[in-house]
Amino acid sequence: MLRLGIDIDGTVTAQDTFVPYLNESFQCAITLDDMTEYDLTKLLKISNEEFWGWMDQHEPLIYKQAKPAEGAKVILDQMKHHHKLIYITARRQHHTDVTYTWFQENHVHYDDIELVGGHHKLEAVQKHKIDVFFEDHHGNATMIAKEADIPVILFNSPYNQMPIDDRIIRVNNWQEASQWIKQYEQRLQTAY
Template identity: 30%
Template structure:
């Protein structure tokens, strides 16, 4: 039996958090730089309506989530270590029609996992409950708040768009090596939650 149930978001958490920026800049004819990405919602960053964003996303989502999106440094190696002793569940808000692309991305990048949950919604609490999640690794501030307010411990991986006040169930982390150290410090004889 493995020790912990670790839930991990995909986009911005194991991948480059700004993977979408060049595609959005080209589509909207903008020149937004990474330092200006201080909101999670792409429509706010680009200064467009929600409807314009949805049109862009529906046209571009397969390009945005392709196999070439760069992994965050050491994400693969840390997950490879963790899966030896812990359950690894990817829980993503990606649309259901990105399922094949998601599995392709994880497999091409040799990311190991126990299961993948493609929710089609940002609401991850019910899935975390079902999986008896001990720790959730996330980049979205609103997702982190929602999870933490429902009793889950969250490691919020730092980005320009999530630098807001944290509560006692959220810990800001800056890289995957730090994530590994924090998880290794959780006593194995008890659950984190």
């Protein structure tokens, strides 16, 4: 049984979740393809303070209404029988209730959820003894792969196209992620 560490936003939820809210608030017409950096302030031509003011106002509704990524629920339902599913998210602590409610309303299994309140997930990864991590943020994936020395499955997106090292596995969807996990388990069993 592997202990799987799983990011939520852009990994379990659809990567374009924020797009309609951004377009409405900032009177623009961006798409996921326009989001070539994780930091959206340049794309929106706003300051960091303006962005976080907007996030403070809109995050609860966005998190509440987020759609699961295509295939995520089916694959996670299969994985829950063989692995521990531990969600480690950059969401801030005051979003705990909306986060748990989303998992319950969408019938997505979890063994644990930790809101770390920022992009430094390494401590939580180590605390939970994570074997493989699922992420969409390039910086997080790189740090976790290097510092925790574990494989990181990186969900392909326009905003994470920087080079990756050999501990990072780029996938396009949850089916590819599941296939990689099955092959990884087989390699581990063969090694013992």
